[in-house]
Amino acid sequence: MTDKTLKPEYDIVIAGGGLVGGSFALMLEHLARDSGLRVLLLDAAPVAKTDDSDGDDFDARSTALSWGSRLIYEQAGLWPALAGAVTAIRDIHVSDRGHFGATRLHSDEMGVEALGYVAENRHLGQALQQALRDSRQLTMRSPASVERVQPLSDGAMLTISGAELDSIKTRLLVLADGGRSSLCQQLGIRLQKKQYDQQALICNIAFAEDHHGQAFERFTDTGPLAVLPLADHSSGRERQHRGALVWTLADTGSGDNEPGQQYSAQRIMALPEADFIETLQQRFGWRLGRITHAGARSLFPLALTVAAEQIRPGIVLLGNSAHTLHPVAGQGLNLALRDARALAELIVAAHKTNRNPGSMDVLQAFLAAQSGDQANTIAFSDLTTRLFSNTQPALALGRNLGLLLMDLMPPAKGWFARQAMGMADRRSVSP
Numbered sequence: 001m002t003d004k005t006l007k008p009e010y011d012i013v014i015a016g017g018g019l020v021g022g023s024f025a026l027m028l029e030h031l032a033r034d035s036g037l038r039v040l041l042l043d044a045a046p047v048a049k050t051d052d053s054d055g056d057d058f059d060a061r062s063t064a065l066s067w068g069s070r071l072i073y074e075q076a077g078l079w080p081a082l083a084g085a086v087t088a089i090r091d092i093h094v095s096d097r098g099h100f101g102a103t104r105l106h107s108d109e110m111g112v113e114a115l116g117y118v119a120e121n122r123h124l125g126q127a128l129q130q131a132l133r134d135s136r137q138l139t140m141r142s143p144a145s146v147e148r149v150q151p152l153s154d155g156a157m158l159t160i161s162g163a164e165l166d167s168i169k170t171r172l173l174v175l176a177d178g179g180r181s182s183l184c185q186q187l188g189i190r191l192q193k194k195q196y197d198q199q200a201l202i203c204n205i206a207f208a209e210d211h212h213g214q215a216f217e218r219f220t221d222t223g224p225l226a227v228l229p230l231a232d233h234s235s236g237r238e239r240q241h242r243g244a245l246v247w248t249l250a251d252t253g254s255g256d257n258e259p260g261q262q263y264s265a266q267r268i269m270a271l272p273e274a275d276f277i278e279t280l281q282q283r284f285g286w287r288l289g290r291i292t293h294a295g296a297r298s299l300f301p302l303a304l305t306v307a308a309e310q311i312r313p314g315i316v317l318l319g320n321s322a323h324t325l326h327p328v329a330g331q332g333l334n335l336a337l338r339d340a341r342a343l344a345e346l347i348v349a350a351h352k353t354n355r356n357p358g359s360m361d362v363l364q365a366f367l368a369a370q371s372g373d374q375a376n377t378i379a380f381s382d383l384t385t386r387l388f389s390n391t392q393p394a395l396a397l398g399r400n401l402g403l404l405l406m407d408l409m410p411p412a413k414g415w416f417a418r419q420a421m422g423m424a425d426r427r428s429v430s431p
């Protein structure tokens, strides 16, 4: 076991131990096993935050993990800890309210056990935190933050708060500090932001019928809504079939009294539960029987934010600090995990051949490996948001034909499924 006292110098310092920074640290540990790579993970928030169940556990927030992400976690030895706490997505049912187009994606058609999985964030966080605590090689401090970054010719000098040392040198600083990265701001890394004038309403719902592992993506003239399968919720002797709703709605700001705005995010958010359920039932239909309960609702503004630079000598951005995707297509974490794996592989290869992991040739190789995947995933998320939230007749017809053709043409369906499964990039499916 590595001595875990804090050292004045590391090969890699990861600022941010969220889902991305934590997963990346564990990938490094797995790949660099016994190679002497010195890795420090710092998180500004206390570790216990991942035990937080967002209130009553009926309302626990969740994330859809693609099949590709399962393979990445499997390679890093983390899947066994997660497998017991995820719900498999066996089918995805895609439909357009009031129109003829509909398609189904089946896991057996794709030759996989599941198209993806839904993991409650607290289970995911707990599994990662446990693995980090059990780690033999990683050093971790939390709550401890990187306050300032001073670039050097061979890395960066960091000012730290909350740990035994005030300053630490690193050959590579990995910024995994989330979408509102104060460190990117400090370094003058600009963000390119695109607003969709929409909000995603997130809430868990209970319904009368078992979902049998089906996920639903339903396009309506007021925006798409998705229901992801969750494990049944038990309280006392009562058992409820449960799903996670992501409902995209127009963001009307304060102008929600205008005619035709009855489906604005603000208005739907404010409905009493019974009215909310009735409106949702009318939009979603009866595929899961009667909706019997809707939990706590929250709104997330839809935007796409991409950092103008992802690498500098001795610095690389990962996760939401590099690109924050809107939640509708469920791709943000999945893309970040593919980035993380590519970066971990390159760092470990550099370390094993005595090269500086923070040198520009290593970081440029990372960008070269991932920029295509990033561009495709961002374009896929952007396209699904724009195409499927649009009520213009020509676009509505186009997407209905698209859905119909997808069912008739296996290659098109396969393409859509591979994007959703995080397998469009062939690297992400190699065992």
Ligand SMILES: Cc1cc2nc3c(=O)[nH]c(=O)nc-3n(C[C@H](O)[C@H](O)[C@H](O)COP(=O)(O)OP(=O)(O)OC[C@H]3O[C@@H](n4cnc5c(N)ncnc54)[C@H](O)[C@@H]3O)c2cc1C
Residues within 6 Å of the ligand: 015, 016, 017, 018, 019, 020, 021, 042, 043, 044, 045, 062, 063, 064, 065, 144, 145, 146, 147, 176, 177, 178, 179, 182, 183, 202, 300, 318, 319, 320, 321, 326, 327, 329, 330, 331, 332, 333, 334, 335, 336
């Ligand atoms: C409603 C919603 C639903 C989503 N659903 C999906 C989905 O189904 N599938 C999917 O793939 N993605 C989904 N996403 C996206 C996914 O949640 C994000 O991509 C992911 O959480 C990003 O994690 P992160 O670690 O980059 O950032 P964060 O989770 O923001 O973590 C950043 C961490 O950095 C720490 N930190 C900040 N500053 C410092 C500092 N200076 N020093 C040290 N530590 C610091 C913070 O304490 C925090 O722990 C969804 C997002 C939302 C909002």
